[in-house]
Amino acid sequence: MTDIIIIGAGCAGLTAAIYAQRAGLSTILLEENFYGGQIAISNEIENYPAIPSITGPELAQQIYGQAESLGAQIRFETVTQAELSANPKVVTTNAGRYEAKTVIVANGVKRRKLGCPGEEAFTGRGVSYCATCDGAFFRGKDVAIVGGGNTALEDALFLSNVCRTVILIHRRDVFRGEKALADRVKQRENIKIQYDSTVSEIRGESAVSSVLIKNTKTGAQQDLPVSAVFVAIGLIPENEIFSRQLPLDESGYFIAGEDCKTPLGGVFVAGDCRSKLLRQIITAASDGAVAGYQAAAYVNGL
Ligand SMILES: Cc1cc2nc3c(=O)[nH]c(=O)nc-3n(C[C@H](O)[C@H](O)[C@H](O)COP(=O)(O)OP(=O)(O)OC[C@H]3O[C@@H](n4cnc5c(N)ncnc54)[C@H](O)[C@@H]3O)c2cc1C
Structure with a gap:
């Protein structure tokens, strides 16, 4: 059993891993695509403090490198199911089954697409x-x-x-x-x-x-x-697999405040998947820090 399972290795999940590892807890990140999430598909980022300009893949690499050097483990698997009210919590993927004392859901959102010719080919080029x-x-x-x-x-x-x-x-x-x-x-x-x-x-x-x-x-x-x-035709949260256990708002985002807490003890939500005003890298990082800190406090209190 690991201390913390983080679902999603985007900015929120990776930042949560940095905070959890620095708090001395064992962390496994489960990621279905590539680390960095939306950052990895961003062309250029110019609004992150102290970094005037950086490509998305570079920033993703840096955050991932930092989490990995602190000891966080990443597994490229898709989470298909989770029993979040159980103790320990059980997370099932397409490749296995994990037990953890606490879970952070940081599964982000997807951008709704037009689906017209040229959209895919020119993404990042206009x-x-x-x-x-x-x-x-x-x-x-x-x-x-x-x-x-x-x-x-x-x-x-x-x-x-x-x-x-x-x-x-x-x-x-x-x-x-x-x-x-x-x-x-x-x-x-x-x-x-x-x-x-x-x-x-x-x-x-x-x-x-x-x-x-x-x-x-x-x-x-x-x-x-x-x-x-x-x-700008909408974002699509993909929180259905958790919908019987965690409350969602009318748009499908997890209902949770700035403390990233959910009604289930030891379960936290972070980043774009959460109901919030501004979905950006800096707010995802902020949520990751809060959720990582809260998860560590929860484990230490057990
Ligand atoms: C093209 C583009 C450009 C952008 N440019 C900027 C910018 O310049 N500045 C800025 O501040 N913000 C920018 N943003 C927004 C910013 O990238 C996001 O707000 C932020 O990265 C969200 O981070 P996150 O970790 O919450 O979610 P995500 O980055 O969406 O990460 C979630 C991760 O969870 C994984 N996941 C989802 N479901 C599962 C599952 N079932 N099992 C396992 N893994 C799963 C996903 O694969 C993904 O890697 C941009 C977004 C896009 C799309």
């Missing part, structure tokens, strides 16, 4: 799922943003401060997001709204050069020259 992260790379350029909720509206406003023109592509004629936010978007001179429109294709050679949109009412197509397409 297609982005994070305007806060990548907007500054398109300073003074014309860009498009797809979506109609609060994130898309906020991102459109954010992008309009750095880009020359922002084309907001929305599949309906009314925004899902807050009216006050939508009003601000409509008043912003350099935001042009394409209502009733969906993205048919993202085009380019080595990077994005245009986006082909289709009017859902008339069927008319337009090829709009842009340097980037930001996709």
Whole structure:
């Protein structure tokens, strides 16, 4: 039996491992893809304090290296089931079964995709799922943003401060997001709204050069020259396997406060999977630190 099982080796999980190992506890991280999670697929990161610029894979490597050098073990396995109210807690993967005194769930989120031609090919080369992260790379350029909720509206406003023109592509004629936010978007001179429109294709050679949109009412197509397409059509938490044991909010995120505690003793949630205001590297690291600290305190108190 290990002291702590951490599900997910993204920024939150790796940071939790650093804190747990430094507290003298044995830690196993279970990761279904690659360490770093979303960081590993980020092009360039420019908003982490004291690191003016670093590529995602480099940052992922550094956090992983730090956790590993402290003794954390990582196993590349998919968690399929967990008995979190049991003592010890039991976590089952596609390759085995683990017992632990405490569990931190840090399984992140996935970005909802458009599913159109060009999206996959230009990801990191003009297609982005994070305007806060990548907007500054398109300073003074014309860009498009797809979506109609609060994130898309906020991102459109954010992008309009750095880009020359922002084309907001929305599949309906009314925004899902807050009216006050939508009003601000409509008043912003350099935001042009394409209502009733969906993205048919993202085009380019080595990077994005245009986006082909289709009017859902008339069927008319337009090829709009842009340097980037930001996709803000939602995040998908993947917390279903825990839903009978841990409370989820209406969007499927774990309900937990800044202390990362859940109603189950010895079970903590950290990072993007948790209900929170801002999903970024720094907030994932913060949650990882809190959850690692709490897990260590729980084990020491047993
Ligand atoms: C393209 C892109 C660019 C970004 N750029 C920036 C930026 O510049 N600055 C910034 O601050 N933020 C940025 N972000 C957001 C930031 O990366 C995330 O907020 C942060 O990394 C979340 O960390 P996390 O550990 O909570 O989740 P994740 O990074 O999502 O990690 C969760 C991990 O859990 C694993 N996992 C999930 N389910 C299972 C399972 N059942 N079994 C085993 N493992 C599982 C996943 O494979 C993943 O590795 C960006 C995000 C993206 C997608």
